Amino acid sequence: MKPIFIQEVHLNQEVTNILIENQHIAGIGSHLPMPADAIKIVGRQMAAFPTVANMHTHAAMTLLKGLGSDQTLQQWLNESIWPAEKNLDDEAVYWGTKLACLEMIKCGTTLFNDMYFRLPSSAKAVAEMGLRSVLGFNVFGDGDELTDESFLRLREEVEGEGPLVQLSIAPHSVYTVSEKGLRHCAEMSQKYGTLYHIHMCETETEVRECQQQYGCRPYSLLQRLGVLEMTEGRFVGAHSLFLDPEEIALMGSRHVTVVHNPASNLKLGSGSQFLYTELCKAGVNVTLGTDGSASSNNLDMIEAARLMSYLQKGVRQDPTVLPAAELLSVATANGFSALGIDAGKIEVGKLADLMLVDLDNIAFVPDNDTLSGLFYAAHADAVDTVICNGRILMQHHHVDGEEEIVAQARQHARKLRPLP
Ligand SMILES: [Zn+2]
Structure with a gap:
């Protein structure tokens, strides 16, 4: 799996870079170099939180x-x-x-x-x-x-x-x-x-x-x-x-x-x-x-x-x-x-489960306090990107195959409804 480099993202009120390698958070820092083979995510106007x-x-x-x-x-x-x-x-x-x-x-x-x-x-x-x-x-x-x-x-x-x-x-x-x-x-x-x-x-x-x-x-x-x-x-x-x-x-x-x-x-x-x-x-x-x-x-x-x-x-x-x-x-x-899983915090060495929220979402404008924005103002539509175990599951709100899931779920749910 290729490394992921999240560039210039807001983390704990600071702008920094996050490197993900081998399912883990491998580095955090504003001067962190980007590996040549990394998938780059532009973090500007995004804040990182654990999932x-x-x-x-x-x-x-x-x-x-x-x-x-x-x-x-x-x-x-x-x-x-x-x-x-x-x-x-x-x-x-x-x-x-x-x-x-x-x-x-x-x-x-x-x-x-x-x-x-x-x-x-x-x-x-x-x-x-x-x-x-x-x-x-x-x-x-x-x-x-x-x-x-x-x-x-x-x-x-x-x-x-x-x-x-x-x-x-x-x-x-x-x-x-x-x-x-x-x-x-x-x-x-x-x-x-x-x-x-x-x-x-x-x-x-x-x-x-x-x-x-x-x-x-x-x-x-x-x-x-x-x-x-x-x-x-x-x-x-x-x-x-x-x-x-x-x-x-x-x-x-x-x-x-x-x-x-x-x-x-x-x-x-x-x-x-x-x-x-x-x-x-x-x-x-x-x-x-x-x-x-x-x-x-x-x-x-x-x-x-x-x-x-x-x-x-x-x-x-x-x-x-x-x-x-x-x-x-x-x-x-x-x-x-x-559940014995070493994730839930964005720290070097932890498993790479994290999300990026969109600071351009109205809930985060004017972003006086990002954490307060997440819990007291935002809705799920503010979540832009989700990474689990070092793999991108969603980017820019899109999950691979979501259209088919919606169509199939509708069809199967119809068969379950009790007859009136
Ligand atoms: Zn229950």
Whole structure:
């Protein structure tokens, strides 16, 4: 792969050059020479930022977005989502995942942590699009479908698609997976060193029903089952919205990563009180996600970051909470580090995952503070160029093959819609 030389780009309020070689950031400096064989990107009127990590989504569900809007959760599942999902086949998952990857690249995302089914089709789509993904083997009930044989076979298929795709173990939630299943997934996660990705404490109902059934709250249940111990450092709890202080202390001591999905939580009416300050104080790694497009309706991480920030400031009536520099870490480095990927910062030696935003976009005029512009003013259309693992995925807003992806996704989505 040829080196990439980004010339005269704004980085941390200074104008400099960035050299990318062998998938890594090889040099940063205003006097850096350009290698003769490098691909040159003119950085003038552009600012460089690390790309973002969407830490909880269901990519292929983008084909279902807009179905059953404004319904209650049960009605939405029974009448809109589950009937449509019955019609999903490998082709639909493949094109749905491609459409999701396209949307994610357009808003500066180069890593997503996914949970769905028909994973070989998703893996193929992700590998072709060139971004990074951890795809979760979705487990329900006792998890009998997760055996050494089925896991190893699937891992070969998924990870065989390319070096940027990984398989994880993803029990759906404490209300759809039994105690036996939750423990079995943790044992397998420990045995194979994978991530354990699960929906946690998304609604008050979920917490109440867990207390009725097991006599304790969801995180305490996982502690009792030994799950948090077996998955220490590899546990990702999506949502984690309804927590008590005891659980938060427990989560910190077990190095849990949580994913806040503000758009999904607000649109589904789950709640708005994400305990950011308390979780950080306890040592929990806080990251950001969109959730699937069926519930959040887009995969726009710039919008998710803004929603998170405004919710924290508004609900706590304190504008100093979660300043933009901290928000940048939540959306970037915290996600990459949770998945063991050395990216999320623009520094020499890091993997080359970065984006260029267009300073001529009105959101950045007059550019009094570029980071504030990114999170408090800009939309995804300000992202001009996206690089992942030293490869250009988008330049001047264009991704190779995007016209075909849009056409195919439209066609496959039409077949999924339940008949009226
Ligand atoms: Zn979800």
